[in-house]
Amino acid sequence: MAYYSAVWVTVHLYAGLALGAAIPAPWWALTLIVLASHVLLDLVPHWDYTRTEHPVRYGALDFGAAVLTVIVGYVAFGASVGLLALGVISAAPDFDVLYNAARGRQGDYWWPSHWKSFPHGSCAPLPGILTQAAVMAASCLTLALV
Numbered sequence: 001m002a003y004y005s006a007v008w009v010t011v012h013l014y015a016g017l018a019l020g021a022a023i024p025a026p027w028w029a030l031t032l033i034v035l036a037s038h039v040l041l042d043l044v045p046h047w048d049y050t051r052t053e054h055p056v057r058y059g060a061l062d063f064g065a066a067v068l069t070v071i072v073g074y075v076a077f078g079a080s081v082g083l084l085a086l087g088v089i090s091a092a093p094d095f096d097v098l099y100n101a102a103r104g105r106q107g108d109y110w111w112p113s114h115w116k117s118f119p120h121g122s123c124a125p126l127p128g129i130l131t132q133a134a135v136m137a138a139s140c141l142t143l144a145l146v
């Protein structure tokens with residue numbers, strides 16, 4: 001079975017935070033880099049919740065985890081607003097995935113790496129979830145080291 005899939009919002013957020021923290025570049029270049037990372041991560045074989053029985057529930061959890069990460073990053077870790085904005089920008093293209101999941105449908109994607117013609121990386125749930133967990137772990141490690 002082929003799975004249509006989008007990388008979780010939270011994974012894109014962490015990747016954007018890690019890239020923003022690790023790469024010394026002006027904000028405009030970092031904005032382009034984190035948006036490019038969104039496209040590249042959508043190529044990596046992964047699995048997500050948009051075709052489960054409960055896409056709205058999982059989408060809400062995913063979005064909630066992203067919001068909680070931003071709040072904790074600011075309050076507990078003292079992350080700058082600029083760095084947090086890069087994480088949000090990295091994840092923002094998935095708004096169309098969340099919007100469609102909330103409406104219980106697929107389609108109407110505006111971000112190019114969500115279009116049907118884009119070569120989405122897709123795989124079965126276990127390796128797909130482990131792949132996303134590995135990206136988050138690498139991002140957290142990067143954030144801890146920089």
Ligand SMILES: [Zn+2]
Nearest residue numbers: 006007042094
């Ligand atoms: Zn995406």
